[in-house]
Amino acid sequence: MKSEKGTVSAYTIDFEPVGRRGKCHKSESLLACAHYVGIGINSICGGTGVCHSCKVQVLRGNVSRPTSKELEAFTPEELAQGWRLACQTYPLTDCKLSVPPESMTTLQRIQVEGKELRVEPELPVRAYQSAFTMPSLSNPKADTDRLIEELNHKYHIHCNTIEINVLRSLSLQLRSWDWRCQVIVRDDQVIGLNPWQTPLLGLAVDLGTTKVAAYLIDMNNGRTLAAKGIMNPQISLGEDIISRITHIIKSPDKSLKIRKLIVEGINDLINSLCIEVGANPEQIFDAVVVGNTAMHHLFVGLPVRQLALSPFVPAVSRALDVKAKDLGLCIASGSYVHLLPNVAGFVGSDHVAMLLATGVWQAKGPIVAIDIGTNTEVSLIRNGKITAVSCASGPAFEGGHIKDGMRAATGAIERLRIADNKIQYQTIDKAPPIGICGSGILDTLCQLFLSGVIDAGGRIREDCSRVRNYKRQREFVLVGEEDHKKQSDITITQRDVRELQLAKAAIRTGIQVLLEANNCTENQIREVIIAGAFGTYIDVASALIIGMLPSLPLDRFRQVGNAAGMGAKLALVSSTKRAEAQSLAARIKYIELGTAPNFNQTFIQTSYLGRYRIREGKREGVD
Amino acid sequence: MSYTLVTALSDLREEEALKISEERLNSGENPQGILDDARSAMEIVGKRFEDSEYFIPDLVYSGEILQQITAMVKPKLKRNSQVERIGKIIIGTVAGDIHDIGKNIVTFMLDINGFEVHDLGIDVSEQKFVETIKETNINIVGLSGFLTLAFDSMKETIEAIKSAGLRDDVKIMIGGGQIDEEIKKYTGADSYGKDAMAAVSIAKAWLGGK
Numbered sequence: 156m157k158s159e160k161g162t163v164s165a166y167t168i169d170f171e172p173v174g175r176r177g178k179c180h181k182s183e184s185l186l187a188c189a190h191y192v193g194i195g196i197n198s199i200c201g202g203t204g205v206c207h208s209c210k211v212q213v214l215r216g217n218v219s220r221p222t223s224k225e226l227e228a229f230t231p232e233e234l235a236q237g238w239r240l241a242c243q244t245y246p247l248t249d250c251k252l253s254v255p256p257e258s259m260t261t262l263q264r265i266q267v268e269g270k271e272l273r274v275e276p277e278l279p280v281r282a283y284q285s286a287f288t289m290p291s292l293s294n295p296k297a298d299t300d301r302l303i304e305e306l307n308h309k310y311h312i313h314c315n316t317i318e319i320n321v322l323r324s325l326s327l328q329l330r331s332w333d334w335r336c337q338v339i340v341r342d343d344q345v346i347g348l349n350p351w352q353t354p355l356l357g358l359a360v361d362l363g364t365t366k367v368a369a370y371l372i373d374m375n376n377g378r379t380l381a382a383k384g385i386m387n388p389q390i391s392l393g394e395d396i397i398s399r400i401t402h403i404i405k406s407p408d409k410s411l412k413i414r415k416l417i418v419e420g421i422n423d424l425i426n427s428l429c430i431e432v433g434a435n436p437e438q439i440f441d442a443v444v445v446g447n448t449a450m451h452h453l454f455v456g457l458p459v460r461q462l463a464l465s466p467f468v469p470a471v472s473r474a475l476d477v478k479a480k481d482l483g484l485c486i487a488s489g490s491y492v493h494l495l496p497n498v499a500g501f502v503g504s505d506h507v508a509m510l511l512a513t514g515v516w517q518a519k520g521p522i523v524a525i526d527i528g529t530n531t532e533v534s535l536i537r538n539g540k541i542t543a544v545s546c547a548s549g550p551a552f553e554g555g556h557i558k559d560g561m562r563a564a565t566g567a568i569e570r571l572r573i574a575d576n577k578i579q580y581q582t583i584d585k586a587p588p589i590g591i592c593g594s595g596i597l598d599t600l601c602q603l604f605l606s607g608v609i610d611a612g613g614r615i616r617e618d619c620s621r622v623r624n625y626k627r628q629r630e631f632v633l634v635g636e637e638d639h640k641k642q643s644d645i646t647i648t649q650r651d652v653r654e655l656q657l658a659k660a661a662i663r664t665g666i667q668v669l670l671e672a673n674n675c676t677e678n679q680i681r682e683v684i685i686a687g688a689f690g691t692y693i694d695v696a697s698a699l700i701i702g703m704l705p706s707l708p709l710d711r712f713r714q715v716g717n718a719a720g721m722g723a724k725l726a727l728v729s730s731t732k733r734a735e736a737q738s739l740a741a742r743i744k745y746i747e748l749g750t751a752p753n754f755n756q757t758f759i760q761t762s763y764l765g766r767y768r769i770r771e772g773k774r775e776g777v778d
Numbered sequence: 779m780s781y782t783l784v785t786a787l788s789d790l791r792e793e794e795a796l797k798i799s800e801e802r803l804n805s806g807e808n809p810q811g812i813l814d815d816a817r818s819a820m821e822i823v824g825k826r827f828e829d830s831e832y833f834i835p836d837l838v839y840s841g842e843i844l845q846q847i848t849a850m851v852k853p854k855l856k857r858n859s860q861v862e863r864i865g866k867i868i869i870g871t872v873a874g875d876i877h878d879i880g881k882n883i884v885t886f887m888l889d890i891n892g893f894e895v896h897d898l899g900i901d902v903s904e905q906k907f908v909e910t911i912k913e914t915n916i917n918i919v920g921l922s923g924f925l926t927l928a929f930d931s932m933k934e935t936i937e938a939i940k941s942a943g944l945r946d947d948v949k950i951m952i953g954g955g956q957i958d959e960e961i962k963k964y965t966g967a968d969s970y971g972k973d974a975m976a977a978v979s980i981a982k983a984w985l986g987g988k
Binding site: 652 | 831832928
């Protein structure tokens with residue numbers, strides 16, 4: 156941990172709209188500060204003020220005078236509006252900055268982004284500032300009785316119990332704080348004491364199979380103080396949920412280990428979030444966790460075998476409140492963790508959180524809400540009715556099972572266009588290409604289809620340039636030796652195309668089955684909400700052209716980022732939102748995709764590329 | 779370009795394939811020869827599917843063309859040479875699993891390769907397998923499962939067949955998902971196949987061995 160003394164000459168910099176804060180030393184540029192706290196701001200020229208790619212706008216606070224480089228980069232009007240180059244600017248006070256999207260690198264790909272939602276805090280946990288009378292020989296009342304009586308009297312509340320760990324430390328704490336502190340109360344129980352005038356912190360966590368995102372929240376105003384994501388440490392025991400479950404079934408002693416991995420991962424996240432804002436994990440008095448059903452069960456330590464076998468039943472679907480200590484989370488020892496409700500074995504509380512955050516569950520609709528991942532959950536909302544399916548879309552969009560596929564990281568091709576027989580692509584961090592990630596894979600499929608290299612059935616044509624036979628199958632060379640000399644070629648193979656067809660057909664079939672179950676047609680869909688990391692970065696137009704999504708006008712699609720994380724944040728600060736989550740989850744009717752009437756027929760039809768709609772099991776072309 | 783029935787059907791050229799079949803039939807050729815060529819073509823289709831060149835819709839399409847050819851040829855077959863079936867097999871997705879796309883492809887390939895397939899569907903209980911073996915006296919069984927946990931169901935199904943005293947009467951193959959030699963041993967099956975064509979060769983080999 157950083158010593159408090161070292162921060163005297165440091166200022167707090169607030170980066171919007173990501174909503175992250177970090178300490179910046181006087182002698183550090185805003186760019187250096189951004190990079191230190193992990194915000195990816197472009198710096199193509201390496202911070203020399205030449206490339207002008209690190210533009211930020213100072214919204215509040217004082218900064219150093221513009222350098223000659225900045226006078227070149229901006230008009231006087233822009234400078235007056237606070238526009239600066241982050242690499243040339245040094246803070247003189249605490250500052251609030253706005254970082255425009257064009258200045259952001261794509262480095263931060265572990266999905267923590269999501270719109271900041273405003274909700275009136277209605278805290279399940281309250282902090283009461285109190286100064287207590289000191290004990291004396293004439294008033295030698297027990298510390299606990301004094302605290303409860305004075306608190307109840309002052310705030311007209313009815314506290315009656317004190318959590319055991321609070322009891323154990325209370326006498327010492329009250330004296331060391333001169334009888335002034337905040338009393339943290341949950342359901343008429345004192346669950347902790349906090350120093351006078353320190354913020355009440357909360358934690359929201361989105362547990363994904365691949366990624367874990369955590370948010371540190373100021374409970375009193377609902378603002379995100381810091382956000383951070385990590386790869387799920389359980390990956391070491393299996394990339395996908397099923398292999399982790401199999402692992403546990405084969406050796407039951409591993410279930411403790413697999414639980415420990417995720418708990419330690421979250422605890423590390425808590426620590427680094429707290430370091431970032433100079434807080435103590437003991438100040439976190441409430442937490443909300445969302446995740447897919449399997450991750451939920453693995454985290455709580457519930458049996459998982461029945462999740463992986465038909466009829467795929469969760470051990471628990473209702474919302475849970477579990478003591479943080481019992482889960483092993485290192486936050487205030489008296490605090491609880493609230494877990495939002497699950498829906499079914501393969502539709503978890505993360506989907507509930509997404510529906511909660513986007514508010515679509517109350518819409519008239521029809522609205523389709525999709526969370527794309529290794530497992531893709533789709534809901535159709537119509538007149539207050541919610542129907543959901545889960546599609547086994549597989550890891551292709553995470554780069555898995557694709558010959559040159561990779562996760563969204565430095566050097567991954569994330570966008571691709573073919574124009575005039577030339578391949579143009581963009582890689583993450585503008586690094587030399589080393590592979591291709593989900594959004595790039597989707598673009599590639601679309602571009603190869605549009606340029607006629609792949610036919611509607613998905614077959615790579617033999618007589619096209621850059622197509623070759625290699626190891627008993629055709630492949631298309633995206634990046635050959637002439638483009639980058641050091642590494643081996645990057646190609647899309649016929650098998651890759653088949654994997655993608657299976658993945659996208661699964662998603663489209665899910666949507667189609669929901670439409671049919673609700674007697675809806677595609678054209679009636681008012682809006683399609685796309686959530687999740689992959690969904691955030693895809694080019695929706697590409698997804699339409701390959702027939703992954705219904706062929707609708709582009710303005711009916713909305714990409715919402717990590718909506719599950721947003722939902723967790725809402726539930727953290729609002730009891731009403733927690734209740735809403737419970738009631739919306741109870742309203743969801745789950746359909747098992749494999750048992751839907753036209754499943755096989757639809758699946759086969761939706762494996763075709765192109766824009767089409769499905770009617771009575773047949774494909775009809777759409778312009 | 780002139781097609782033979784084998785190239786036309788294996789290249790999924792519906793019009794040509796039907797035209798050639800009709801011409802050959804009208805020229806008084808033995809209908810059995812046409813069916814034999816169609817079967818060779820379907821073997822090529824299976825091979826191309828195995829190599830990812832063809833995909834599920836292509837298989838379905840090839841099946842549709844084949845069906846039309848068979849419908850055209852059948853009435854002309856002599857009575858005693860009905861579309862001959864080389865063997866019979868029971869197939870099903872084991873209990874706890876509901877995946878059937880892979881199983882349906884296997885069923886399809888077995889069918890066009892001359893097998894009479896008793897497809898029991900998905901989530902098939904151990905008892906159902908045992909009963910069907912008893913009722914039909916069929917001695918080749920295919921257990922399908924995509925879920926990892928379906929391996930346990932396969933094992934249990936094979937044990938149930940054993941307890942019913944039928945294990946020595948049947949040959950059992952498993953397939954679907956990530957199956958390997960290890961899993962074959964675990965479940966107690968006689969063989970496993972990586973894809974639909976493998977299922978056909980295994981079944982054919984078992985016929986020959988009897």
